[in-house]
Amino acid sequence: MIEPSTAAYPSLRVTLCGSMRRIEWLRQxxxxxxxxxxxxQMPPDYLMVDEGKAISAEDFCHLQNVAPSDHPWAWRVKHExxxxxxxxxxQADLVLVVNPPSQGIKGHIGVNTAxxxxxxxxxxxxxxxxxxxxxxxxxxxxxxxxxLVELEGDLSRDAVWTAYQRGLAQVEQRRVDDAKASQDCxxx
Numbered sequence: 001m002i003e004p005s006t007a008a009y010p011s012l013r014v015t016l017c018g019s020m021r022r023i024e025w026l027r028q029x030x031x032x033x034x035x036x037x038x039x040x041q042m043p044p045d046y047l048m049v050d051e052g053k054a055i056s057a058e059d060f061c062h063l064q065n066v067a068p069s070d071h072p073w074a075w076r077v078k079h080e081x082x083x084x085x086x087x088x089x090x091q092a093d094l095v096l097v098v099n100p101p102s103q104g105i106k107g108h109i110g111v112n113t114a115x116x117x118x119x120x121x122x123x124x125x126x127x128x129x130x131x132x133x134x135x136x137x138x139x140x141x142x143x144x145x146x147x148l149v150e151l152e153g154d155l156s157r158d159a160v161w162t163a164y165q166r167g168l169a170q171v172e173q174r175r176v177d178d179a180k181a182s183q184d185c186x187x188x
Contacts, residue, residue: 011036011038012038012093012094013038013041013093013094014033014039014092014160015042015088015096015120017095017098017116017117017120018113019110019112019113020112021061023061025100029155033155033160041091044057050073082112089123089125090119092120093126094125094126094164095116096127096128096163099113099130101131107130107132108133109133117148125167126164126166126170127148128148128149128151128163130153131152131153133148147170151163
């Protein structure tokens with residue numbers, strides 16, 4: 001965890017989460033954050049299929065709609081990518097959900113991204129989203145309950161640092177609430 005220092009805005013380790021179908025948004029967000037001095041991790045641009053053979057994230061997304069028997073390696077590759085992303089989340093100071101409009105939904109969050117959010121919460125990581133996710137279909141109440149800090153597209157140093165600080169405060173409040181809930185359970 002980064003502790004406030006004498007520098008106004010220390011660099012953060014930021015892990016980006018989002019749909020591989022929107023890899024260009026992830027790349028643009030990474031470039032913006034790296035230009036501000038942050039160390040950024042994100043899902044890979046290329047996935048290793050076999051020894052020495054890689055496939056682009058875009059091409060891999062197209063294969064996900066194909067029957068597993070047509071590409072039996074696809075599920076192994078997907079699993080490996082997910083495990084790497086979970087490790088990136090564990091090492092992050094801030095987890096940022098890159099959720100541009102998709103499928104007619106402002107701030108769309110898909111199933112994989114929702115899983116990554118859950119992993120970040122389990123690791124007590126400060127969480128923010130690029131755009132409001134409260135309209136994500138089928139996940140409205142779950143997303144609302146997670147109380148993600150919303151950046152509304154603002155990736156300035158001030159906005160990212162503020163999101164990190166607010167996320168830390170939320171993590172600390174959850175720890176206090178969990179401790180209280182544990183005490184309440186033991187006194188029953």
